[in-house]
Amino acid sequence: MKDIITIIVRLTVSCLLAATVMGLCFVFTSNAKKHNEHVKEQKVMFELLGYKGDVKAPESVKMHELYRYVISGNDRQSIGYLLPQGEGEHGGYLFVNIDLNGSMIENKKVDITEAEALEAESRDKAVQATVGSGYSVAFADQTIVVTDNGARIAYLLDGKFQGFKTFVSVMLAVDPSFAMVGLEILEHEEDPGLGAEIEQDYFKNQFKGKPFEAMKAIDVVKAPIPADYLNALNGKVSEEDVLAFREQYKSKDIYALTGATISTRAVCNGVKGIVTKFAYRINVLDKVLQEQQLAVSF
């Protein structure tokens, strides 16, 4: 009996000690970690838009975040969008609720600041308060509309899909006609040396410049990449040649990675799904906004 008690006491004490050490460490590092993630995200976004290295984004380029929510109740299911209405801190947000046929149910002003909208918890609360009780809200995804002097130049889409092992999370940029501008793999756990090659430039660059028509039917070919095309994908030739190759291959399928056809196919289908679904959604949203004469910031 005495043994049991000493064991319990000592294990409890060591667990508490370990928890204290880990907790303290977390408290001291969490802010720096959050900051790093934010910086990394911003960097990825600008790189996707082509503002790399010395090329800085001009002041007129602005980013507007749209948050999509799935709203479900007993009688109906609908999609809600939280849209920014103006620039900066005092812009305010508009909540537009659209049913599954694409017609608007309601729109309401939501009184939250930009900082609150960035925080998932406070944003969810505000959306829940807007739709009222009786409906449950679930955050679906967020999209960034990039404008230059008020005209849309690109969309940045977040997405996640099943890879070979676990989820692959990506961010892609498409232009207003939904042609691919760029693809970035944010997180994945594919096999090193095989599926992990999806994060290599020569693979990601294959998607660049593919028009929406090609993306709708994109597939994988199991063949080695032609040597001259591979050089172009790796950026080893001049800028004009890269563009020429992009033009030549723009309606071709994606070349599968050696020994990683499943990963290649997963990325292809995932990207295809994200782009086609987004194209449908933004068209519905734009139509509603136009019909209802709603003013938003993008």
Place this chain on the structure above:
Amino acid sequence: MANDKSSMQLISRGILSENPIFKLALSMCPAVGISTTVMNGLMLGIAVLFVQVFSSVTISIFKNLIHPRIRIPTYTLTIATWVTVIDLVLAAYMPEAYAKMGIFVKLIVAFAIITMRLEMFACKESVNDSFWDGLGMGLGFMIGMMVIGFVRELLGSGMIFGYDVLGFKPLLFFILPSAGFFVVGLMMAFFNWIEIFYKRTKGLK
């Protein structure tokens, strides 16, 4: 149990005569899974080195307070704590390195080599000796991983440290996890052969 070995002997023992990979054959699964390149081997090696040293020292300090019946849970707890701390600190202050090492660091909790060193050495010996022993074992593991990574990267993808040295990929097979075991096996045979050869020549003299 007193330990009469010097710090240098403790380190060299970890690297040579009791090398965790080639002699003790511990932590094979994660090692084989990750050692596809020299860089991966080095990264995992560094992470293991830190966790091994910190855990050895911690257990050695608290060795008289640990109840013998529950020593294994306590070791696991200690290792998990240090892994978490290193994971958090790396993520916060060295984001560049963390991007490369992130997945490796979390794997270390399940490394048999660390638990084994705590059980065999740190819970009996002084803090000072435990530190050197941990350092030696960590270095031994790191060197082992790098050697395997070197062979696999060169034969599997024709590169060293990410630089293309061969210009072609000789055998894709070496990138696959199963080839890791082949490389470890061949390396073991090679090390044993050298040792036997060395002893024989010495014996003849």
